[in-house]
Amino acid sequence: MQSLMSQAATTVLAESSAQVALPSTFQIEATKDARHGDFASNLAMLLAKPLGKPPRAVAEALIKALPASNRVAKVEIAGPGFINFTLAADAFQAIVGDIIAAGAAYGRSEGASRGKLMVEFVSANPTGPLHVGHGRGAAVGDVLARLYEAVGYEVTREFYYNDAGAQISNLAASVLARVKGLTPDDEGWPADGYRGQYIADVARAYMHGETVTADDREVKGEADADDLDAIRDFAVAYLRREQDADLKAFDVKFDVYYLESSLYSEGKVEETVKALIASGHTFEEGGALWLRTTDFGDDKDRVMRKTDGGYTYFVPDVAYHHVKWNRGYQRVVNEQGADHHSTITRVRAGLQALDVGIPKGWPDYVLHQMVTVMRGGEEVKISKRAGSYVTLRDLIDEVGRDATRYFLIARKADSQLTFDIDLAKSKSDENPVYYIQYAHARICSVFRQAAERGVAFDAAASSAHLSLLTETPEKELLTQLAKFPETVSNAAEQSAPHAIAFYLRDLADLLHSYYNAIDASGQRIRFLVDDAKLTQARLALVTATRQVLQNGLALLGVSAPEQM
Numbered sequence: 110m111q112s113l114m115s116q117a118a119t120t121v122l123a124e125s126s127a128q129v130a131l132p133s134t135f136q137i138e139a140t141k142d143a144r145h146g147d148f149a150s151n152l153a154m155l156l157a158k159p160l161g162k163p164p165r166a167v168a169e170a171l172i173k174a175l176p177a178s179n180r181v182a183k184v185e186i187a188g189p190g191f192i193n194f195t196l197a198a199d200a201f202q203a204i205v206g207d208i209i210a211a212g213a214a215y216g217r218s219e220g221a222s223r224g225k226l227m228v229e230f231v232s233a234n235p236t237g238p239l240h241v242g243h244g245r246g247a248a249v250g251d252v253l254a255r256l257y258e259a260v261g262y263e264v265t266r267e268f269y270y271n272d273a274g275a276q277i278s279n280l281a282a283s284v285l286a287r288v289k290g291l292t293p294d295d296e297g298w299p300a301d302g303y304r305g306q307y308i309a310d311v312a313r314a315y316m317h318g319e320t321v322t323a324d325d326r327e328v329k330g331e332a333d334a335d336d337l338d339a340i341r342d343f344a345v346a347y348l349r350r351e352q353d354a355d356l357k358a359f360d361v362k363f364d365v366y367y368l369e370s371s372l373y374s375e376g377k378v379e380e381t382v383k384a385l386i387a388s389g390h391t392f393e394e395g396g397a398l399w400l401r402t403t404d405f406g407d408d409k410d411r412v413m414r415k416t417d418g419g420y421t422y423f424v425p426d427v428a429y430h431h432v433k434w435n436r437g438y439q440r441v442v443n444e445q446g447a448d449h450h451s452t453i454t455r456v457r458a459g460l461q462a463l464d465v466g467i468p469k470g471w472p473d474y475v476l477h478q479m480v481t482v483m484r485g486g487e488e489v490k491i492s493k494r495a496g497s498y499v500t501l502r503d504l505i506d507e508v509g510r511d512a513t514r515y516f517l518i519a520r521k522a523d524s525q526l527t528f529d530i531d532l533a534k535s536k537s538d539e540n541p542v543y544y545i546q547y548a549h550a551r552i553c554s555v556f557r558q559a560a561e562r563g564v565a566f567d568a569a570a571s572s573a574h575l576s577l578l579t580e581t582p583e584k585e586l587l588t589q590l591a592k593f594p595e596t597v598s599n600a601a602e603q604s605a606p607h608a609i610a611f612y613l614r615d616l617a618d619l620l621h622s623y624y625n626a627i628d629a630s631g632q633r634i635r636f637l638v639d640d641a642k643l644t645q646a647r648l649a650l651v652t653a654t655r656q657v658l659q660n661g662l663a664l665l666g667v668s669a670p671e672q673m
Contacts, residue, residue: 110137110148110194111598113175118152120174121167129159136599139592146185146193147588148595153190164190201587202575208590208653209568216597216660221261225437228254230444231356232269235348236280237303238494239355241480241517242446244501245526248517248666249477250444251361252606255664257442260601265438267365269429272345273373274422279303280348281341287312288334305496307351315343323349324366355502359510360666372428378420381428381463382413390462405458405469423452427459434460434467441472442604447523450476475604477522484530508533511667515542518665519610536673538621541614545658546670548617551624552655553671555636555648564637564644571649574642578650580634582623586654589616593657597664606665613661620654 118131132155140149153168160167168186175184180200185193208215230250233243251266258264271277283302291297293304302308314321315330321343328346331339356362372378382398385391390401391413398414413424433441443449453474460467482489482499492500504513512533519541520526538544559566578587593612600608626634636647659669 110150111595113178113181114150114152114171114192116176117171117174118156121156121170125160127160129156132156134602136602137595138599139588139595140193145187146183146195147591148194148196149187150192150194151190153186153192157190168192196591199576201584201591202578204587204591205575205578205649205653206572208656209649212656213660213663215656216593217259218261218598222263223261224263224439225265226257226262226440226442227265227267227433227438228257228442228444229267229269229433230254231361232271232445233352234271234276235345235352236276237305237348238307238492239352239501240495240498241482241501241504241528242477244359244504244513245477245480245517245522246444246446247356247359247361247501248514249475249522249606252518252609252665253442253444253475253604255666256597256601256604256606256609259597259664262440265365266363267367268363269367269369270349271369272349273370273425275301277341277345280344281337283308284312284315284340284344285334285337288316288340305492305494307348307494307496311344311347314347315340321346321350324353325368355500355505358505359501359514367429367432369425369429372425372432377428377432378425381431381459382420382424384431384463384465385413385427385459388462388464400455400459400462402455402458402462405454405461407454407458411455411458423455423459426452426456427463430456430460430472431463431465431467433472434465442475443472444475444477444522447476447478449474473604475522478525480517480526480528482528482530489530504528504530511546512540512542514666515545515610518606521605521607541610542667543673544621545613545617545662546668547673548620549655549658549662549669550671550673551620552651552658555651559637559648562637564648566648566652567645568649568652571645574646575649577643577646580626580628582619582626582634583647583650586616586619586623586650589619590653590657593661609661609664613658613665616654616657616661620651620658 114137115131122129122131135150135152135155137148137150140146153171154164156167157164165186168190171192172184180197180203181194182197183195187193228250231243231247233239254264254266279299279301280303282299286298286302287309293302316332318330318332320327320329323346326346328343330343333339385400390404392399392401396416397412399410400413402411403409411423412421414420457470460471461469489499491497492503494500494502508530516528516533517526532540536543556566596608596612600606623634628634636644636651638644662669
């Protein structure tokens with residue numbers, strides 16, 4: 110449907126004298142009520158204003174321009190201008206052949222080229238193990254990157270290391286205190302020091318002269334209890350290595366690790382400040398340098414350079430994003446915690462103030478809310494390793510990577526999430542990731558049974574028998590399979606990875622229902638029956654279902670086991 114509507118829109122826009130682009134927010138969604146057809150599009154309403162025409166008139170033009178398709182039985186205009194599609198009776202059955210032929214590519218926009226896109230995510234300070242909030246950011250960011258790739262973007266995954274500033278100084282002071290033999294309970298412990306057991310591990314490794322290798326550096330512990338610079342360098346490298354190990358265990362990989370410190374060492378911060386001054390959007394007051402962010406929608410102007418000469422924290426962020434723009438990323442998505450909400454306006458304002466052609470509203474942001482971890486009905490607040498919070502590694506070690514990834518993206522990112530450890534470990538229908546993976550394993554068991562009976566699935570021959578798929582559970586499963594490409598497309602356009610989790614849960618539910626269903630004659634539906642043609646048709650259907658489960662789980666970075 111997406112392709113048909115895009116072609117129709119291209120025709121309508123070409124015939125118009127207005128310079129209007131195809132809206133990036135246009136959607137094809139499955140209808141909730143079968144009386145309104147199978148799919149609906151909001152494209153006519155999005156084009157109405159820029160074309161200066163009533164939505165229904167635009168809808169009529171789009172319908173007239175639709176390419177012919179034997180899979181569409183009826184197209185209607187509904188309400189203020191929705192376009193509803195009803196598919197032909199055999200269209201859903203034909204989907205089975207499409208899925209089997211496409212394999213892992215089903216649901217992806219193969220051949221599409223939408224340009225370069227960067228996803229920056231996790232971007233944790235190298236001051237301790239990754240906590241569960243970082244884990245949610247890692248899961249959401251990684252699935253977003255997979256979705257963007259699925260719809261045709263050339264994606265770069267970037268981790269921005271905040272390896273400069275007060276928190277790094279606190280880290281160095283904390284390790285120094287441990288090197289000197291102090292503990293967090295001692296009077297001389299730094300006021301803002303880090304108290305986790307990992308600080309003692311860093312201090313011990315430093316004094317033992319260990320060598321640690323991070324992404325771009327190798328640092329040896331100097332074992333000098335008085336060399337604060339050496340301790341700082343070693344601690345940052347040590348914790349970067351630890352975070353890299355956590356992310357590897359979570360199956361999250363990055364293409365680029367960008368260091369905040371490089372913005373200073375390469376003069377990018379100074380260049381940005383000079384450019385902002387030259388643009389005329391700054392002023393000095395009270396011994397400080399200010400940016401007129403109110404010129405770009407902020408509620409008040411912001412200090413850039415404090416009276417002591419140091420820069421406020423949003424200045425290097427502006428410099429960093431200016432670097433992103435200069436690297437050729439015309440679309441950037443930052444996946445960050447909700448505590449970054451206050452920085453969005455001032456970063457965008459700083460970029461606008463540079464007057465270098467950066468679009469208003471650039472970059473995009475996806476913010477995630479906090480995670481509450483529960484066990485036995487009670488909140489889990491601390492980790493033995495970190496001392497003050499639950500780490501990502503804690504969850505992976507306890508419930509496994511698959512359950513951790515699924516649970517951390519299973520709700521909309523901007524909603525708070527409760528991670529129930531007991532549920533994530535349970536082998537029951539109530540555990541969504543287990544339920545979905547079991548659907549895949551159940552299909553695999555059908556093919557093992559077929560092999561034991563000497564029944565071989567013939568994908569080519571089965572296409573001639575798909576019209577036999579007439580039972581209600583079969584029609585429901587076919588309808589759900591047909592929705593997958595639009596679900597992937599919409600999830601990418603809306604930056605909503607949870608939509609894939611929801612879809613897979615619904616698909617698994619239909620598969621399990623089909624497995625246990627009763628046919629029109631009151632008999633339980635079997636996949637392997639005496640009618641060889643019906644057997645082939647049903648094996649084709651579950652083959653397609655298995656493929657879509659695999660494709661959806663792959664987008665989430667979750668495995669598809671053959672046995673459970």
